[in-house]
Amino acid sequence: NAGVTQTPKFQVLKTGQSMTLQCAQDMNHNSMYWYRQDPGMGLRLIYYSASEGTTDKGEVPNGYNVSRLNKREFSLRLESAAPSQTSVYFCASSEIWVLNTEAFFGQGTRLTVV
Amino acid sequence: EDKVVQSPLSLVVHEGDTVTLNCSYEVTNFRSLLWYKQEKKAPTFLFMLTSSGIEKKSGRLSSILDKKELFSILNITATQTGDSAVYLCAVGVGNSGAGSYQLTFGKGTKLSVIP
Numbered sequence: 001n002a003g004v005t006q007t008p009k010f011q012v013l014k015t016g017q018s019m020t021l022q023c024a025q026d027m028n029h030n031s032m033y034w035y036r037q038d039p040g041m042g043l044r045l046i047y048y049s050a051s052e053g054t055t056d057k058g059e060v061p062n063g064y065n066v067s068r069l070n071k072r073e074f075s076l077r078l079e080s081a082a083p084s085q086t087s088v089y090f091c092a093s094s095e096i097w098v099l100n101t102e103a104f105f106g107q108g109t110r111l112t113v114v
Numbered sequence: 115e116d117k118v119v120q121s122p123l124s125l126v127v128h129e130g131d132t133v134t135l136n137c138s139y140e141v142t143n144f145r146s147l148l149w150y151k152q153e154k155k156a157p158t159f160l161f162m163l164t165s166s167g168i169e170k171k172s173g174r175l176s177s178i179l180d181k182k183e184l185f186s187i188l189n190i191t192a193t194q195t196g197d198s199a200v201y202l203c204a205v206g207v208g209n210s211g212a213g214s215y216q217l218t219f220g221k222g223t224k225l226s227v228i229p
Contacts, residue, residue, distance in 0.1 A: 031215060040123070042202060042221040043157070050214050058216070090156060094215065101206070102148055103217050105156035 002026050006091050006106035013081040013113045021076040021109050023091030031094045032074035033058075033103065034066060036087040043090065049074055081113045116141040120203050120220035127227055131193050135223045137203030138185040146206040147179050147186050148217065153199045160188070160201075193227045200224050 004025045013019055025032065030051045035043040045058030049068040063085060065077045074093075078085055088110050092103040117140045127133055137147070146164045150157035161170045163179035163186060170177050174193075179186045190197055200222040208215035 033216065035219075040221060042118075042120075043204075043217075043219040045216060045218070048216050056214070092217075094217075101146075101215070102159045102162055103204075104159075107155050 004091055004093055004104050004106035006089075006109050008109060009107065010110050011112070013078075013111065015082060015113060017081050018077065018079050019081065019111075020078075021089055021091075021111075022073070023075065023106060024073045025091075025093040025104070026072065027093060027095075027104065028071070029093040029095045029104075030071070032068065033092040033094075034064075034074070034076045035090045035092065036060065036085075037090060037108075038087050046076065046089075078111075081111075083113045085111065086113045087111060116205070116207055116218045118203055118205050118218050118220040120201075120223050122223060123221060124224040125226070127193055127225070129193060129195060129227055129229050131227075132189065132191045133193060133225065135188040135190075135201050135203075135225070136185065137187070137220055139203075139205045139218075140184065141205050141207045141218060143207045144181070144205060145208060145215065148204045148206060149177055149186075149188050150202040150204065151199045152202055152222070157202055162206075190225075193225075195227050195229060198225060198227045 033048040034046040047066040052071045091106040094103040121136045149160040161177045166181040203220045204217040
C-alpha cells in the first residue's frame with residue numbers, strides 16, 4: 001500500500017533557488033495538506049486543499065505556493081528558498097466528508113537551504 | 115487562533131514506569147482529538163477521540179478526552195524502550211459541510227525510556 005508518497009526525500013538548495021516538492025496519495029482522499037516540522041515546534045500547517053480545485057493558507061504560508069494538480073497530487077513550491085525554510089516537510093491527506101478522520105502522512109522531505 | 119498545548123515537552127523514564135502525557139486545547143469548531151507517535155519519520159496514528167469520558171485502549175496505551183475541561187491524556191503503562199518517541203496531540207477543527215477540515219498540532223512530548 002503506497003498511501004502518501006513524497007518526493008524527493010532529501011534536498012539541499014542554495015539561497016534563492018527554487019524547487020517543487022511533490023506529493024501524491026492513492027486513497028481517493030479529498031483533502032491534502034502540507035506541514036513543516038522544526039525542532040521543538042511540532043507540525044505547522046503551511047497550506048491545505050480541502051478538495052480538488054481549492055487551496056487555503058495555513059499557519060505559516062509565507063514564501064510558499066501550492067498547486068492541487070488533481071485529486072491525487074498536491075505540490076508545494078518554494079520560489080526563492082531562504083535558510084529559514086530549512087525544515088522537514090510532510091504531506092498528508094484525509095477524507096473530509098467523514099465527520100471525524102485521521103490524516104495519513106508521507107515519509108517527509110528533509111530540506112536544507114544553505 | 116487555535117491552540118494546542120502539550121506537557122511536559124520532554125520526559126525521561128525507566129523501563130516499566132507508567133507515564134501520562136497531557137494535551138489541552140482552545141479551538142473553534144472542535145471535531146476530534148488525535149494522538150500520533152513519531153519516531154524517525156512520519157507520524158503514525160494512535161487514537162482518535164470524539165466523546166468525553168470514553169477511554170480508548172490499545173495494548174499498554176490508553177487515552178481519554180474531557181470536552182468540558184478541554185484536555186486529553188495519553189497513558190502508557192509498563193513502558194519499554196520501543197516507546198521512545200515524540201508523541202503528538204492534534205485537534206481536528208472545521209466543518210465538513212462547509213468543506214474545511216484541518217489538524218492543529220501541539221509541539222509534542224519527547225519521551226525517552228531508558229533500560
